[in-house]
Amino acid sequence: MKQKIRDILGKHGGLPVPVETLADDADLYAAGLSSFASVQVMLGIEEAFDVEFPDNLLNRKSFQSIAAITRAVEGLTGSAEAAE
Amino acid sequence: MTMTVGTSFAERAQRVSAVAAVHADDVDAKGRFPREAVDAMIAERLLSIQIPKSLGGEDASVSEIAEACSLLGQSCSAAAMVFAMHHIKLSSLVSHGVGDSWHSAFMRRVSDEQLLLASATTEGGIGGNLRNSICAIEVDGDTCRLTKDATVISYGAHADAILITSRAHTDAASTDQVMTVFTKDQYTLEQTHVWDTLGMRGTCSDGWLFKGEAPKEQILPKPFAEIAAQSMLATSHLLWSAVWYGIAVNAVSRAQAYVRAAARKSPGVTPPGALRLAEASNLLQLVKSNTIAGLREYEAAKADPDRLSSMGFAVAMNNVKIASSETILAIINQAMLIVGIMGYKNGTPFSIGRHLRDAHSAQLMISNDRILGNTSNLLLVHKQDTSLIG
Structure with a gap:
């Protein structure tokens, strides 16, 4: 999952540095993630994992780092399975 | 709570508004500082009412400040x-x-000395996007230094301190910004543009080459991205809207006086x-x-950084700005049609x-097109709030 997220970030994040150089807990905003690009990354993730971010996850914190995005996606896919 | 007559924020702002009214035409005609x-x-x-009481201020809420903005805007x-x-x-x-x-x-100094604060977020070459900086603050030991081609610093020449944005360090990405306070004795300004x-006209938003040096502790301890999202953008849209509302109120008052006369x-004849x-x-x-x-939305959200x-909050604040900046033009145009040539004529x-003329700035100070672009991007993932009251 993390690699898939990294790929999406690399494609849509518009980062000035290669994603491979970023640690899982690196601050993506400090690395140059703009608010516009963060929405594009969200869209990419929604499509790739077939999830929809609820409003309470649509904030800066959820997209602060690769680890934070992974937690958010795990939460969404996990809860979806639990509901079935 | 004891409230002496004449000391509420609104009453104090009303007295300032009366002074401002006397000089408003001259300020406009000469393009001079009010x-x-x-x-x-x-x-x-009134410059310290927002500051906490523990630091010498009066704990005014954003609504109370907005009321003062509206009262001043009326003159x-x-x-x-x-x-x-x-x-x-x-x-x-x-x-x-x-x-x-x-x-x-x-x-505490702002309270004690009633210091006037200005802002330098605009920079030559960033295309109007204040969430980007080209200039970078240089930290050298305990000192920080900054040079910025600030194409707009409103009332820069009249301020006692400037809060200025830059990249967080010389290697930082353009969106990795900080905001630093420089006091008047810590910077020089060389004029580059004239606000005509x-x-x-009286905001005197001239362009300046800013050069400052200060202790590094004057850099605000939070990333500017958070400062922008949590205080600056919301208060800008709300307090500007309050000013614009005040301008429109006065135009309608004039039109009403004309109709009543x-x-x-x-x-018997309408x-x-x-x-x-x-x-x-x-309207x-x-x-x-x-x-x-x-x-109300801001007051309710204020204690919760998330x-x-x-x-949702960004969309709501963007919408407030778009609506008020567009609607005041329709209102003032309507007032002009009511009054006719006596409204068109000065004096x-x-x-x-x-x-x-003043109202025409509203759609441009942070371009509405930019704000709509931002909202349209957010709406790709944000679901609209379908409740009426909540």
Whole structure:
């Protein structure tokens, strides 16, 4: 999952540095993630994992780092399975 | 609670507004700083009302400040905008600097000395996007240095301190920004542009080459991205809307006075402008409701950084700005149609030209196209709030 997220970030994040150089807990905003690009990354993730971010996850914190995005996606896919 | 007559925020702002009214036409005609109005703000100690009581202020809420902005806007847009911009800067200090020793001490100074704060977020080459910087602050030991080609610093020449954005360090990405407070004795300004504009002439938003050096503790301890999202953008849209509402209120007051004068001359006959006045009053109420709803939303979200940083909140604040900046133009145009040539002409009791010119700045100060672009991006993932009250 993390690699898939990294790929999406690399494609849509518009980062000035290669994603491979970023640690899982690196601050993506400090690395140059703009608010516009963060929405594009969200869209990419929604499509790739077939999830929809609820409003309470649509904030800066959820997209602060690769680890934070992974937690958010795990939460969404996990809860979806639990509901079935 | 004891409240002595004449000491409420609104009463104090009303007295400043009366001073501002006397000089508004001169400020506009000469494109000069509204000195008399700002001196009156200082005399009424209005520059520190937002600061916590523990630091010498009066704990004014954003709604109370908005009311003052509206009262000032009813007499002099430039004075009102200077007051609004000062408090927008102060909101960043109050929201993000209270726990920090230098910034707390500085807020006490703002209270004690009634210092006027200006903002330098615009920079040559960034294309108007204040969430990008080219310049970078250089930290050298305990000192920080910054040079910025600030194409706009409103009332820069008249401020006692400037809050200025830059990249966080020399290797930082353009969006990795900080905001730093420099006091007047810590910077030089070399003028690069002259503010000679259609309206809002008295804000003296000239361009400057800023060069400053200060202790590094004056850098605000939070990333500017958070400061922008949690205090600056919201208070900008709300306090600007309050100023614009004030401009529109005064234009409608003038139109109403004109219609009433006509009605008194010929009782029994409805004056020709009466229907348009009813329409203008309707639009004015929309702007008022919109601004109040935005203020309430901000007050409710204020204690919760996550809510302030949420997309729903950003969309709501963007919408407040778009609606009020567009609607005041329709209102003031309506007032002009009601009054006719006496409104078009300067120097009559019904003149509306200054209002119309000043109001034209509203759609441009942070371009509405940019804001709509931002909202449209957010709406790709954010689901709209379908409740009426909540």
